[in-house]
Amino acid sequence: MRVMGVDPGLTRCGLSVIESGKGRQVIALDVDVVRTPAGHPLAHRLLAISDAVDHWLDTHRPDVIAIERVFSNQNANTAMGTAQAGGVIALAAARRDIDVHFHTPSEVKAAVTGNGRADKAQVTEMVTRILALQQKPTPADAADALALAICHCWRAPMLGRMAAAEEMAAEQRRKYQATLKAKAKAAQMSRSTR
Incomplete structure (x- = not known):
């Protein structure tokens, strides 16, 4: 599975692509950070991120994209910019x-x-080890993008099993409810024929 990991942000947006192998084996294919100047208009910054992501998607053709979920414990402007960048990336993926x-x-x-x-240093150190990189990815946004891709590769099998189990449970619930309805209808018909 080829996974594109994204650490979204307006000033620095980390992009990575890794390939998963057997078990927990992962191989880094590419990593970079898209930078946009803080003084530029928001629309131009989002366009720059969109253009870079389009290029990455067309070049690397990932099977899935893993994006960091935005948390509100950041300041509102940072959270808003991060969410907007993440939205641009999710939209580019949806179009493909x-x-x-x-x-x-x-x-x-x-x-x-x-x-x-x-902390970020621990994440960077482990990403470097897991991917057997010769040097630590910098800045932290690059390491975070790689970490996101690794996380998804390792969690995807579990997420797939959970989705299958939830679907099976929903199907069993539908069958059980249909059985209950049929029994209730049969009981009602039995009472009405007396």
Whole structure:
């Protein structure tokens, strides 16, 4: 599975692509950070991110995109910009019929380091080790984008099993409800014929 990991942001937007192998094997294919000047109009900044993401999607053809879920504990302007950048990326994926999954920072940290409260240095160190990189990815947005892709590769099988189990449970619930309705109808007909 080829996963594009995205650490969304207006000033710095981390992009990565990794390929998953057997088990937990993952290979980094590319990583970069798209930068937009803070003084430029918002629409131009979003367009620059959109253009870069379009290029990445066309070049790398990922099977899925993993985007960091925005949290409101940031200041409102930062959260808004991050959400807008993430929305532009999700839209680009939707136009290509590519699945998009959102992961919280704590999910990513837990997947990569084993600790949902790990700091950026710990995440960067583990990303470097997991991907057997010669040097640490910089800036942190690049490491975070790689961590998101790794997280999704490792969580995807579980997410798939959970979705299948939920579908099976829903089907069983539908069958059970149909059986109850049939029994109720039969009981009502039995009472009315007496």
